[in-house]
Amino acid sequence: MLTDEAKLNEIIEHWKRDSSYLIEMLQDVQAHYRYIPHPLARRLAEELDVPVNRIFHIATFYKGFTLEPRGKFPIAVCTGTACHVKGGTRILENILRDLGVEREGQVSADGLFSVESVRCVGCCGLAPVVTVGGDVYGQTSSVKISRILERVRKAEQAH
Amino acid sequence: MSVNTDTARPEEQISPRVGGYRMHLMLCAGTACVASNSYRIKEALEREIKKHGLANEIAVVMTGCNGFCAQGPVMVVQPDEIFYQHLTEKDIPHLVEEHMLKGRPVPALMYTPPAGKAAIPKMSEIGFFKKQRLLALRNRGLLDPESIDEYIARDGYRALAKVLTEMTPEQVVQEMIASGLRGRGGGGFPTGIKWKTCREAPGEPKFVVCNADEGDPGAYMDRSIIEGDPHSVLEGMAIAAYAIGSSRGYVYIRHEYPLALQRLEKAIADARAFCLLGKNIFERGFDFDVKIHRGAGAFVCGESTALMASMEGRPGEPRAKYIHTVEHGLWDLPTNLNNVETYANVPPIILRGAKWFAGIGTGDVSENPWGGSKGTKVFSLVGKVHNTGLVEVPMGITLREIVFDIGGGMMKGRKFKAVQTGGPSGGVIPEELLDLPVDFDQLTRVGSMMGSGGMIVMDDTDCMVDIARYFIDFLIGESCGKCLPCREGLTQINAILNDICNGTALEGSIELLEELANTVKECSLCALGGSAPNPVLSTLRYFRSEYEAHVKEKRCPAGVCKALITYSIDPAKCTGCLVCKRNCPQDAIAGDKKVVHTIDADKCIKCGICRDVCAFDAVIVR
Numbered sequence: 001m002l003t004d005e006a007k008l009n010e011i012i013e014h015w016k017r018d019s020s021y022l023i024e025m026l027q028d029v030q031a032h033y034r035y036i037p038h039p040l041a042r043r044l045a046e047e048l049d050v051p052v053n054r055i056f057h058i059a060t061f062y063k064g065f066t067l068e069p070r071g072k073f074p075i076a077v078c079t080g081t082a083c084h085v086k087g088g089t090r091i092l093e094n095i096l097r098d099l100g101v102e103r104e105g106q107v108s109a110d111g112l113f114s115v116e117s118v119r120c121v122g123c124c125g126l127a128p129v130v131t132v133g134g135d136v137y138g139q140t141s142s143v144k145i146s147r148i149l150e151r152v153r154k155a156e157q158a159h
Numbered sequence: 160m161s162v163n164t165d166t167a168r169p170e171e172q173i174s175p176r177v178g179g180y181r182m183h184l185m186l187c188a189g190t191a192c193v194a195s196n197s198y199r200i201k202e203a204l205e206r207e208i209k210k211h212g213l214a215n216e217i218a219v220v221m222t223g224c225n226g227f228c229a230q231g232p233v234m235v236v237q238p239d240e241i242f243y244q245h246l247t248e249k250d251i252p253h254l255v256e257e258h259m260l261k262g263r264p265v266p267a268l269m270y271t272p273p274a275g276k277a278a279i280p281k282m283s284e285i286g287f288f289k290k291q292r293l294l295a296l297r298n299r300g301l302l303d304p305e306s307i308d309e310y311i312a313r314d315g316y317r318a319l320a321k322v323l324t325e326m327t328p329e330q331v332v333q334e335m336i337a338s339g340l341r342g343r344g345g346g347g348f349p350t351g352i353k354w355k356t357c358r359e360a361p362g363e364p365k366f367v368v369c370n371a372d373e374g375d376p377g378a379y380m381d382r383s384i385i386e387g388d389p390h391s392v393l394e395g396m397a398i399a400a401y402a403i404g405s406s407r408g409y410v411y412i413r414h415e416y417p418l419a420l421q422r423l424e425k426a427i428a429d430a431r432a433f434c435l436l437g438k439n440i441f442e443r444g445f446d447f448d449v450k451i452h453r454g455a456g457a458f459v460c461g462e463s464t465a466l467m468a469s470m471e472g473r474p475g476e477p478r479a480k481y482i483h484t485v486e487h488g489l490w491d492l493p494t495n496l497n498n499v500e501t502y503a504n505v506p507p508i509i510l511r512g513a514k515w516f517a518g519i520g521t522g523d524v525s526e527n528p529w530g531g532s533k534g535t536k537v538f539s540l541v542g543k544v545h546n547t548g549l550v551e552v553p554m555g556i557t558l559r560e561i562v563f564d565i566g567g568g569m570m571k572g573r574k575f576k577a578v579q580t581g582g583p584s585g586g587v588i589p590e591e592l593l594d595l596p597v598d599f600d601q602l603t604r605v606g607s608m609m610g611s612g613g614m615i616v617m618d619d620t621d622c623m624v625d626i627a628r629y630f631i632d633f634l635i636g637e638s639c640g641k642c643l644p645c646r647e648g649l650t651q652i653n654a655i656l657n658d659i660c661n662g663t664a665l666e667g668s669i670e671l672l673e674e675l676a677n678t679v680k681e682c683s684l685c686a687l688g689g690s691a692p693n694p695v696l697s698t699l700r701y702f703r704s705e706y707e708a709h710v711k712e713k714r715c716p717a718g719v720c721k722a723l724i725t726y727s728i729d730p731a732k733c734t735g736c737l738v739c740k741r742n743c744p745q746d747a748i749a750g751d752k753k754v755v756h757t758i759d760a761d762k763c764i765k766c767g768i769c770r771d772v773c774a775f776d777a778v779i780v781r
Binding site for chain 1: 457
């Protein structure tokens with residue numbers, strides 16, 4: 001794995017140090033670290049010569065960014081309208097209880113999961129939809145998801 | 160399909176691959192079908208085809224979204240147009256042997272309508288597809304979206320060639336105005352008028368931007384078009400660029416759509432390699448290239464000024480709109496912004512003429528571009544109907560036809576209650592308006608809007624107060640916070656709605672809610688705030704009695720609002736199967752095998768799992 005600094009420089013150079021691609025740079029940082037680490041946000045501001053508050057303004061304005069680490073397998077519960085009417089919101093509440101976490105974004109005690117609601121994954125025909133670690137599960141239910149989480153836990157223990 | 164005397168309707172031409180192979184298996188690789196494992200089906204098909212020595216006769220093609228997403232993975236066998244659904248890996252050996260080797264299609268894997276007994280083999284005879292008319296989705300399921308050759312073989316880039324070699328930019332603009340095409344992103348602004356204004360606006364360079372930041376929850380038309388036919392969007396953008404005098408294009412796309420992003424990147428690279436993007440296109444001295452900007456999850460970025468702020472690398476906060484983006488848009492220069500579906504409609508209009516396009520739909524646009532709704536609209540038909548998926552229908556079709564003929568009616572025999580259109584800015588339409596013809600003006604007249612095309616069907620178990628609260632909660636999260644009516648008004652509306660749902664609302668809450676909603680509507684800065692109260696106002700307009708039941712009787716008639724409902728078990732239906740008891744996370748269910756179960760209301764947290772797992776519909780919510 002590259003050092004923090006080298007990876008950040010690689011991202012900045014990829015976007016040719018053009019600050020109109022700041023959002024893309026932050027997306028790449030997030031794709032790599034699964035969140036936006038504070039020190040890197042500051043470095044990015046220095047490198048591009050933009051105020052650091054602009055970085056945090058963007059990172060908190062857009063829903064796609066998080067300033068705290070996520071679980072190894074982030075869970076996204078779609079709460080778009082189609083999923084809402086088919087019980088997506090209830091599934092979210094049940095996953096929060098299943099993981100024993102109090103709020104969205106919080107990492108479970110075993111470090112494996114964090115859960116968040118997202119507004120529409122774009123598979124409305126398959127509602128309700130939940131993604132676990134990027135895999136999409138359609139026409140799902142609280143019980144099915146809890147089985148999937150159990151399977152991931154077992155596979156991780158076996159490692 | 161509707162009667163049409165044209166001989167060369169593009170939607171009926173067969174795939175260009177036919178010729179080399181005797182049979183093509185068009186397997187859907189849209190996001191929904193990929194989630195249902197269509198790539199594993201592909202491997203299984205290829206394995207079996209090889210095993211039977213048919214590899215030179217039968218080709219498997221991964222296509223864009225077929226539209227019938229709930230039945231995924233779906234596959235259409237061409238040229239016979241046999242439709243197979245819900246394929247699993249273990250079906251494949253039998254299917255290949257029977258159909259591909261012996262020529263006997265397999266009815267068990269075909270679609271059977273909810274009320275019918277016999278399977279329907281042909282795709283075009285299935286109710287879901289019958290009333291559709293494909294213009295924007297003209298290549299749906301007929302080509303490999305990653306192959307520019309296949310797009311070209313289906314008249315791709317011919318419209319671009321035509322405008323560059325036979326038409327002046329002014330003629331292109333006139334053609335678009337005459338066609339009556341109105342913006343498919345929701346606003347319904349006449350596309351030709353927008354192009355004309357942008358063309359005449361002073362300032363260089365000009366930009367062509369495609370809005371692919373499909374933020375409406377419950378809608379995925381744009382995703383499907385880009386995944387299934389990315390070149391149609393690029394071609395539409397190039398034509399727009401020629402018409403307004405621009406050489407630089409941008410697509411602003413949601414980063415939540417990785418597959419669409421990947422296919423669009425490939426399409427741009429291929430178009431460059433074919434000199435269909437870049438310098439001196441068709442050797443006519445016309446330059447045009449397209450770059451991609453990724454969105455980061457902000458509904459407000461569908462608003463034009465917010466979208467452009469975001470493209471400049473800033474937070475997506477709108478500004479006042481008395482300065483139009485066609486004159487002062489991206490980097491303060493004239494910018495033409497259209498939505499994905501709008502651009503996809505452009506090539507057929509150029510090829511087949513404005514008159515043909517204006518012949519489909521409602522009203523008359525010959526004098527006034529706002530005088531009607533022309534062409535088709537793609538809707539994401541989802542919610543509580545049998546057939547969920549993506550449908551493209553001519554403007555003017557009734558809601559009843561969409562919900563009952565195409566959608567196949569309500570699931571589980573439940574009663575239709577309302578259909579929600581227009582996303583968070585739209586509204587609900589009740590049963591008594593089901594015969595309403597669907598077009599821009601009719602939907603607005605009844606208090607909803609076209610929006611980008613989400614159509615969510617709801618039944619008697621959906622609470623309208625909860626739906627209003629759902630959208631307001633969504634909009635609070637998406638409000639940029641710049642102006643007070645939207646920022647504070649929505650928060651207060653939400654507080655009142657929460658009280659109503661929790662049964663703690665005071666008399667007079669409904670009137671207060673109405674007043675506040677109207678204030679937010681009047682005073683907000685941008686269209687997000689101005690339309691944000693619509694879900695409240697339209698549910699109040701048609702379902703006021705449901706609000707009153709919550710406030711006066713402390714009752715949720717649909718059985719949704721947790722504070723006002725209890726779960727119990729119907730002794731007449733319960734078979735004592737223990738499934739709910741085993742799945743209850745609270746140990747709140749008592750009972751033994753073959754003994755009617757009961758729920759302890761003190762322990763019950765109303766999570767709904769018992770109702771989900773009960774196979775006998777024995778859990779009652781009141």
